[in-house]
Amino acid sequence: MRRMTARPANAHQAKLLKLLRDGGPNSRAQLGDEIDLSRSKLAVEVDRLLETGLVVADGLAASRGGRRSHNVRLNPGLRFLGVDIGATSVDVAVTNAELEILGHLNQPMDVREGPVAVFEQVLSMAAKLRASGLTEGFDGAGIGVPGPVRFPEGVPVAPPIMPGWDGFPVREALSQELGCPVMVDNDVNLMAMGEQHAGVARSVGDFLCVKIGTGIGCGIVAGGDVHRGVTGSAGDIGHIQAVPDGRPCACGNRGCLEAHFSGAALARDAVEAAQQGLSEELASRLAANGTLTAVDVAAAAAAGDATALDLIREGGNHVGQVIAGLVSFFNPGLVVIGGGVTGLGHNLLAAIRTQVYRQSLPLATGNLPIVLGELGPTAGVIGAARLISDHLFSPA
Amino acid sequence: MRRMTARPANAHQAKLLKLLRDGGPNSRAQLGDEIDLSRSKLAVEVDRLLETGLVVADGLAASRGGRRSHNVRLNPGLRFLGVDIGATSVDVAVTNAELEILGHLNQPMDVREGPVAVFEQVLSMAAKLRASGLTEGFDGAGIGVPGPVRFPEGVPVAPPIMPGWDGFPVREALSQELGCPVMVDNDVNLMAMGEQHAGVARSVGDFLCVKIGTGIGCGIVAGGDVHRGVTGSAGDIGHIQAVPDGRPCACGNRGCLEAHFSGAALARDAVEAAQQGLSEELASRLAANGTLTAVDVAAAAAAGDATALDLIREGGNHVGQVIAGLVSFFNPGLVVIGGGVTGLGHNLLAAIRTQVYRQSLPLATGNLPIVLGELGPTAGVIGAARLISDHLFSPA
């Protein structure tokens, strides 16, 4: 199939495309109810979208008491590629224009191997998805990387955990390889966009999305849009001081949040606890696997291990304290917790909630849900697809 | 003079009004250079603005090598009232449409006396300004209050330091009394808008404006717009924990930033130091006045008093640590320090800078100016005038 190259010609068309993408109505009549246009003008714009091929006719809608409406839908052949590069693994997924996942692959990987090696892997995963018959090509791709990005150019800048990527032209390189438009963003921002599109943050305009994995980051959505900051490093909360004169951190300071709680810190603390004989449960798991991860701690806690629970609680307190400050500052309508440690579940959530509800202003917390992300590992790739579709569904 | 009731009829007119307000060009030709319109269309819109009376002809511009252009300007009779209600004093100013201050009054006052008493004072100050011949009435008024505001309705909600104001219909009441449109906002947001309009933050789209007075607050500007949060309490950083298990705070928690550094906390610490005999300078001032304020500490520091310097430094460290976290989180392009304690000047600034530059990410601080506000006590009233003019210079 030849790839789509058309873009909406004006704001009306862009809005129609986004309505269709976001699961709104798909009959011409109901589209008219949601857009501020006369029926005649709407018909003209829909016809033009049909001409471009971005939208196709889709039979007749059920009657609402009179003549049946003609349905339209986004071209079912459109395919977006969503890539979520984490510190230790990579997710690649294919979606249709409604951003539904048609195929999804996950592979372990070390981002420090550098952009060339990682790109090779991403491209081979994309090729595998293509080979499975989902599509012959992509109309656009979104990609998230675990570090700050100069957004307009799609280039990582000074990323602490992926030094080899500094200045690498991710957008340009991937666009060249795939032959389609590409947008690049921080992985945390994409997770936020994913939860906003299809997860717990649907229809929330101001929220924070805290991703706790190997590191800790925070996606900031203000007024419906992602806030990236002037150098693309907004949301980098891993190195906020959580404990004065606390543990030394890789960044050179002491007491950083990330040094006290993150996937890596939790694993380290669990190993220490096991070695000190504080927990038989953890010790036996350590003996069995030679190492421990957040998953082991979660399992131990679920089995009732007090030490594991303490580790989770203590970590949750630290995260919660930092989040409490951010809540006072930003006054969000929702806080989403996601990332690798969501397996810690409600023990973690309870600790975070306790801190936030105790420390932040009542006015800011009065009606503030603090919840786990709904999409798990698919949030990133859905957010990536959303990123590129937002781009392509805007006037050129 | 009859007050203006006209509003711009469309976005073009709104943009023209804002260009004229913000000190842009005022010749028709140069307006054309800054707006995306053909000359013919521009002429039509300018003529319509002339008809409404919002804009008046203003002679001829100097030649740029050919025919001289016709100047226009905002109606010189337009008058905005800017009101900045602080915890312990109130500022009232009259501006023209370009937001230049024509008259300014400041009076001590206790906001806890409640809205009725404060309103009476504000109205009498406004009357005094009117009586001085500056204007016979107002085309609009902006008012800032030291607490969270439900912005669309212009109503304070759950304000900690002004309990009697909760739910008081500030906007409606003032509008009734003055007979003109009124907008209400948090005083810190107005300070940010003031510095954005006429101060150090000109042409900066993302910045933080930290106001340290009786309390501590932070104006957040993201993408050129003030971020107010879902309940209007965004920027309320006074109760972020700065010192674990630190001093008890009025809010019930311990170690809040405000409990460790603010105008009130600094005065309290200075009195303590004087009583403990740590500083002759402070002790003699205490003996002379019976009390101490931030001004005394600033003077003592300027005179070389080590204890006063220590107090400033320690306070600056606390504020700086919190700001460091906010900088990592928000990644602003500028941090402005303002409020009553700006008298502490560069000693305070140095402490804050040290903390921020040491603790925040290099990428976020690399090109980050941290500066004192430029407008001092006029920032609030200018911001208030800006608020109402933004409102009135938008299509109805």
Place this chain on the structure above:
DNA sequence: CAACTTTCTCCACTCTCAGGACAAAGGCGA
């Protein structure tokens, strides 16, 4: 005073868009 530049006005033309008239298509009760 001629040649050039800049600014302003006027006009013709295109495009957007709303809203009404009307046709097409379906539901529903008698």
Place this chain on the structure above:
DNA sequence: TCGCCTTTGTCCTGAGAGTGGAGAAAGTTG
């Protein structure tokens, strides 16, 4: 099955929005 209703889609007219060119008006410069 036949009217009568509702809903949907199409066509047409007319009001504005907006562009761009022609040319007049007003200045500068040599």
